[in-house]
Amino acid sequence: MADPQSNPVAYVSGRAATQGRVSGLHARFMLFAPYRWFHGMLSRTGLSSRTLVIMVPYLWLLMFFLAPFLIVLKISFSEVLIARPPYSALFEMVDDTYLQLRLNLENYLLLLEDDLYWKAYLSSIRIAAISTLITLLVGYPIAYAMARAPRQWRLTLLMAVILPFWTSFLIRVYAWIGILKKEGLMNLFLMKIGLIEQPLTLLNTDIAVFIGIVYSYLPFMVLPLYANLEKMDESLLEAASDLGCKPLKAFWKITLPLSIPGIVAGCFLVFIPAVGEFVIPDLLGGSDTLMIGKTLWAEFFNNRDWPLSSAVAVLLLLLLIVPIMIFQRVQQKQGGVG
Amino acid sequence: MNRGFTWFNGVSLVLGFGFLYLPILLLIVYSFNESKLVTVWAGFSTKWYGALLENQGLLDAAWVTFRVAFVSSTVATILGLVAGLMLSRFGAFRGRVLFSGMIYAPLVMPEVITGLSLLLMFVAISFDRGFVTVTIAHITFSMCYVAVVVQSRLISFDRSIEEAAMDLGCPPGRTFLLITLPVIMPAIVSGWLLSFTLSLDDLVIASFTTGPGATTLPMKIYSQVRLGVTPEINAVSTILVGIVAVGVVIASVLAKRDEARRAQDERLAAAAP
Amino acid sequence: MTEAGGAPRHKTVEPWNDPGQSPYIQIAGVSKRFGAFVAVDNVSVDIFKGEFFALLGPSGCGKTTLLRMLAGFEEPSQGRIMLEGEDMSTVPPYQRPVNMMFQSYALFPHMTVESNIAFGLKQDRVPKDEIVRRVAEMIQLVQLDDFAKRKPHQLSGGQRQRVALARSLVKKPKMLLLDEPLGALDKKLREQTQFELMNIQEELGITFVIVTHDQEEAMTVSSRIAVMDHGRIIQVATPAEIYEYPNSRYVAEFIGDVNTLEGRITQLGTDFIEIKSAQAACRIRAGHGVEAPVGGAVWVAIRPEKLNISVTPPDDTSVNCMRGEVWDIGYLGNLSIYHVRLESGQMVTSCLTNQTRLVERAITWEDSVYLTWAPSSCVVLTG
Numbered sequence: 001m002a003d004p005q006s007n008p009v010a011y012v013s014g015r016a017a018t019q020g021r022v023s024g025l026h027a028r029f030m031l032f033a034p035y036r037w038f039h040g041m042l043s044r045t046g047l048s049s050r051t052l053v054i055m056v057p058y059l060w061l062l063m064f065f066l067a068p069f070l071i072v073l074k075i076s077f078s079e080v081l082i083a084r085p086p087y088s089a090l091f092e093m094v095d096d097t098y099l100q101l102r103l104n105l106e107n108y109l110l111l112l113e114d115d116l117y118w119k120a121y122l123s124s125i126r127i128a129a130i131s132t133l134i135t136l137l138v139g140y141p142i143a144y145a146m147a148r149a150p151r152q153w154r155l156t157l158l159m160a161v162i163l164p165f166w167t168s169f170l171i172r173v174y175a176w177i178g179i180l181k182k183e184g185l186m187n188l189f190l191m192k193i194g195l196i197e198q199p200l201t202l203l204n205t206d207i208a209v210f211i212g213i214v215y216s217y218l219p220f221m222v223l224p225l226y227a228n229l230e231k232m233d234e235s236l237l238e239a240a241s242d243l244g245c246k247p248l249k250a251f252w253k254i255t256l257p258l259s260i261p262g263i264v265a266g267c268f269l270v271f272i273p274a275v276g277e278f279v280i281p282d283l284l285g286g287s288d289t290l291m292i293g294k295t296l297w298a299e300f301f302n303n304r305d306w307p308l309s310s311a312v313a314v315l316l317l318l319l320l321i322v323p324i325m326i327f328q329r330v331q332q333k334q335g336g337v338g
Numbered sequence: 339m340n341r342g343f344t345w346f347n348g349v350s351l352v353l354g355f356g357f358l359y360l361p362i363l364l365l366i367v368y369s370f371n372e373s374k375l376v377t378v379w380a381g382f383s384t385k386w387y388g389a390l391l392e393n394q395g396l397l398d399a400a401w402v403t404f405r406v407a408f409v410s411s412t413v414a415t416i417l418g419l420v421a422g423l424m425l426s427r428f429g430a431f432r433g434r435v436l437f438s439g440m441i442y443a444p445l446v447m448p449e450v451i452t453g454l455s456l457l458l459m460f461v462a463i464s465f466d467r468g469f470v471t472v473t474i475a476h477i478t479f480s481m482c483y484v485a486v487v488v489q490s491r492l493i494s495f496d497r498s499i500e501e502a503a504m505d506l507g508c509p510p511g512r513t514f515l516l517i518t519l520p521v522i523m524p525a526i527v528s529g530w531l532l533s534f535t536l537s538l539d540d541l542v543i544a545s546f547t548t549g550p551g552a553t554t555l556p557m558k559i560y561s562q563v564r565l566g567v568t569p570e571i572n573a574v575s576t577i578l579v580g581i582v583a584v585g586v587v588i589a590s591v592l593a594k595r596d597e598a599r600r601a602q603d604e605r606l607a608a609a610a611p
Numbered sequence: 612m613t614e615a616g617g618a619p620r621h622k623t624v625e626p627w628n629d630p631g632q633s634p635y636i637q638i639a640g641v642s643k644r645f646g647a648f649v650a651v652d653n654v655s656v657d658i659f660k661g662e663f664f665a666l667l668g669p670s671g672c673g674k675t676t677l678l679r680m681l682a683g684f685e686e687p688s689q690g691r692i693m694l695e696g697e698d699m700s701t702v703p704p705y706q707r708p709v710n711m712m713f714q715s716y717a718l719f720p721h722m723t724v725e726s727n728i729a730f731g732l733k734q735d736r737v738p739k740d741e742i743v744r745r746v747a748e749m750i751q752l753v754q755l756d757d758f759a760k761r762k763p764h765q766l767s768g769g770q771r772q773r774v775a776l777a778r779s780l781v782k783k784p785k786m787l788l789l790d791e792p793l794g795a796l797d798k799k800l801r802e803q804t805q806f807e808l809m810n811i812q813e814e815l816g817i818t819f820v821i822v823t824h825d826q827e828e829a830m831t832v833s834s835r836i837a838v839m840d841h842g843r844i845i846q847v848a849t850p851a852e853i854y855e856y857p858n859s860r861y862v863a864e865f866i867g868d869v870n871t872l873e874g875r876i877t878q879l880g881t882d883f884i885e886i887k888s889a890q891a892a893c894r895i896r897a898g899h900g901v902e903a904p905v906g907g908a909v910w911v912a913i914r915p916e917k918l919n920i921s922v923t924p925p926d927d928t929s930v931n932c933m934r935g936e937v938w939d940i941g942y943l944g945n946l947s948i949y950h951v952r953l954e955s956g957q958m959v960t961s962c963l964t965n966q967t968r969l970v971e972r973a974i975t976w977e978d979s980v981y982l983t984w985a986p987s988s989c990v991v992l993t994g
Contacts, residue, residue, distance in 0.1 A: 053420055053424075054420075054424055054428065054431060056417065056420060057417045057418075057420050057421040057424070057481065057485075058424075058433070058437055060417055060477075060478070060481070061421075061437070061440040061441070061478070061481075062440070064456065064459075064474060064475070064477075064478040065440050065443070065444060065478055066436075066440060067459055068455035068456045068458060068459035069451075069455045071455065071458045071459050071462050072451070072454060072455045072458055075458055138354070138357070139354075141346075141347075141350035141354065142350055142351065142354035142355075144347065144350065145346075145347035145348070145350040145351045145354070146351070148347050149347070149351070155594075155597075156590075157351070159586070159590050160355060160358075161358070163582075163583070163586055164358050164359070164362065166535055166582050166585075166586055167362065167578065167579045167582045167583070168538065168539045168556065168575070168578055168579075168582075169539050169541075170539065170541050170556050170559055170560060170563075171362075171365070171559070171575040171578060171579065172361065172362065174365075174559070174563050174567075174571065174575065175361035175362055175364065175365040175575070176361055177563070177566075177567050178364065178365065178368065178567045178572075179361060179364065181567070183375075185364060215357070215358075215361070218354075218357075218358065222354075272446050273446070273448070275448070276447075276448020276449070276450060276451065277448075278448075278449065278450050278542055279541060279542065279560075283563060283564070293448060293449075293450045296450045296451075296454065297450060297542075300454060300546075301545075306458065309454060310454070310458065313450070313451045313454050313455070316448060316450075316451060317447075317448075317451060320446070320448070324446050328442075496715060496717065498713045498714075498715050498717035499717040499718070499719055499720070501682075501684055501704070501711075501713070501717065502711070502713055502717035502718075502719070502778075503719070503730065504684075504703070504704045504705045505682055505683075505684075505704050505705070505707075505709075505710055505711045505779075506705075506710065506730050506731030506734055506778070506779075506782065507705050507706075507731055507734035507735055507782070508705055508730070508734045509703075509705050510705075512734075517719060520721045521719075521720060521721060600764060603761075603762075603764060603765040604764065604765070606765065
C-alpha cells in the first residue's frame, strides 16, 4: 500500500467535494416551484430548517392539546344556552367600545353545592384507591414469581403479561359481563361446586368495578414491579441468609423495602388512569356506582350541559394534578439516583 | 435463580395468568356456541361468524376504524419521531418545558377530558366532525406515545456511532438517514404498532370527536354491549383478539429466532481469536 | 508489504530535535471550557509527521477532550489547531482529513464488516472499483478475510477492534486519532495488538495520536508521550526520557513506581549536587544539576530497580546509602519487591530480579539491610 514517504491521498477533494454536493442538490431542487417558494419563505422569516422541524409537532400539540384545554376552561365559565354552540360567550362587546368579561362561576358553585358531584369525586378516588391496593396484592406475587422464574422463561412470561394489553380494552371489560352477570359463568361455577345456593348479584356493583379495574390495569402494576424485582441482586438474599435471616423475614427486611420504587410506580400507574375511568364503571358498575368519568359523560351526552361538563373536567384535572406531580417527582428522584 | 422458584411462585403464576387469560378464553369459546344464551353450551357452531358478514353496519365501522388507525398511526409516527428527537437531541430550546409537558400530559390525561376538550375545540372553530376529527384526535395522543418510545431508544443510543459517521466524512443530515434512522427503526416500528392498536382500541375519544358516518368499531361494539352479551359480539371480539394474538405471536417468534441466532453468533464470535 | 514491515524497528529519527523540521500538527494555546469547568487549559504542543504520539493521563485529565478537538467534535474555546499550517479549529469533523478510532469502536451495527470499512470511502464518492480494492486491502491488512460479510455483533472484541482500525485507516487520513483503542481487550490480546498497531503505523506512515491512561501502553507504542493532568500538559518527551528524567514528582509517580525522599541542597558541585535528607539519614549525591539554590527544598526520586539491596555494608556508608529493616516482601515470580523501613520510619521499596530459586533467597523478613544507588540513577526534582 505504500511507500511511507508518500502523502495520504484520500482527501484531495475532501472539503470542497462535500460542500459542492450539498449546494448541487440545492440547485437542483430550486428548479421546483414548491421548494423555491418554501425556501423563499424560510429565508424571509429567518427561520432555519431546524426550527421548522421543531415547529410541526410543537404547533400540533399547541393546537390540538393545549388550545382545546383552554377552550374547556373557558366554556366552564359560561352559561348553558339552548343554541349552537350551547353555551354563552365569555367576552362580549358592550356598546362597541369595551370588552366585557363575564365569568360565570355558577357551574363551579353547582359542583360544590350539589352533593352528587363531590360524592362522585370522592367515590372515584375511593374506588381507584381500593382497586389499586387489590391490584398491588394480586400483582406483587405474579411479578415476584416472574422475577424468580428460570431465566429462559422470563421473556415469555413478560410477553404473556403484555399480550392482553395489546388486545382491546373494551373487549376485555366486555368479557367480564358474561362472567359476572346473574346467570353468568361465575355464579354457575360457584353453584356447581356448592359454595352458594342462590346466584349472587355481582354485575352492576362496585365489586364488578374493582374486578374490572384490577383486570384491566394488572399489567401496569406487574411490569414496573417485575423490572424492579428482576434487577435485584440475589446475593443480597444470600448474604441475609448467610447472616442467619430466615427466608420469610428476608423478604420483609430486604426484598420488600428494596422493591418500594416499583410498588410506587405501579400504584401511580394504576391509580391515575383509574380515577378518570369511564368504560369500566359504565359497563360493569351499577346505577349507584358513582365515578367522575361517568358523570362527565352523562352530563355531556345525556344532559347536553357543555359548560357543566367542562367544569367537571377542570376539577377532575385539578384532582389528578397532585398525584401526577408526586409521581413525576418520585420518578425524577429515582432517575437521578439510578 | 431456580432455587428461589418455589411452589408458591408456581401457584402465583398459574393463578395470575389464569386470571389474565381465562376471561378471554371463555369469550372465545362461547363465540362458537350454537345457543344465543351465553351460559348454555349448545354445541359447536360458527354461525355467529357468518352473521357478522351480513352485518353491514359492523363491517362499515370496521373499515372506518382501520382507515383511522392506519392514517393516524402513520402521521403520529412521523410527528412522534420528530418530537422524540427534539426531546433527546435538541438540548434546551425555547418552550422546551411546555413541550415536554404537552408530550407527557396526554399519557396520563383521562380520556374523557381529552375527548371533551377536542370536541369543544372542533365546535369552537366550527369544524365538521367525522373521519378527519377522529383521526386528528388519535394522532394527538398517539404521537405522544411514539415520542416517548423514540426518546427512550435515543437515550440508550451510542452517539459515538454518529460521530464515527461524521468523522468518516458524512454530513449530519445524511448521518441521520444512513445511521441513526436504521438503528432506531425497531423503536419506530413498535411506536407505529402501538399507535395502531391504541387507535383500534379507542372508544371514549372517538365517541366525543366523531360525527355522522364515522362510527368506529369500538363505538359499535359499545352500543351493542350496553344492550347485553351477544354471541355476535363474542365473535367480533374473537376475531380482534385473534388478529392481535397472531401478530404478537409472529413478532415474538421472529424476535426469539433472531435472539437465538444472535446468541449463536455471539458464541461463534467468542470462540474466534 | 513493504521493506519497512519486515525490517527491525529503529527509532533514530527525532524530528522534534531537528530545528529544520516544521511541525505537522500544531496545537497552539488551546483551551476548552465547559461552563466553569476547564477541561483543557492552554495546551501547546507540536506533533511531527509520522509520529506515534501518546496523550497519557488519569481519567478526567482532559486528554479525550483534546483528542475530540483534533477530530472536530469540540471547538476550542481558545487557541488554534493547525494541520500542515492550515487552521482546522472550525472545520467540521466530516470535512477534516483526520479519522478517529473510538473507544467503543462505534461500529455501525446494521452494516457488515465490509460496508463499515467502505463507509468513509463512499462518503467521498470514491469510484466503486477503487472502494472494492481498498476495502479488500484493509481487510487483508487487519487479517479479517474470513469475516468480511459478518455484522459487528458476530465478531469478538479483538475482531471488532480491528474492524474499527481498518475503517479509520481506509481513507488514509493525515492523522489517525485513537481513543483508548485497546481498553476493551484483555491483557494478552492488548499486548499483542500494541505491536500490530506499531507495525501498521510504520507501514502506512500515518501520524497516530493515541489517548490512553495505561502508561505501559503509552511507553510501548509511542515515539513521544505527553503526560497530562488537570487539563495541562506536564511533560512531553520520549518514553525513556519520561521514565529516566521526569520533570516533576507528578510525572515520576505517574509513570512506574518511585521512591521519593525529601531533602535540602547542601552543596552545588560542577557535575553533582549534594542533598541532606532526614528521611534517608545520609548524604545524597546526585549526578546532574537542578535549578535550585543551596538550601532549597527538593525531592530525590529513585526507581525501585535502581536501589540495590544487600545485607553486607558497602565500602562508603556515608553517601547514597540508607539503612533499614525488611518489612515485607512481595514475590512476583520474575522479581521480588522488598519494602524496607528506614531508621527514620520512611518506607522505601527496592526490587530485585529473582535470578536464583526462592529457597536460596539471601534476604528475608526483619533482616537489617543496606540500600545503595549510583549518583547517576537518581533524579532531583523541585516540584
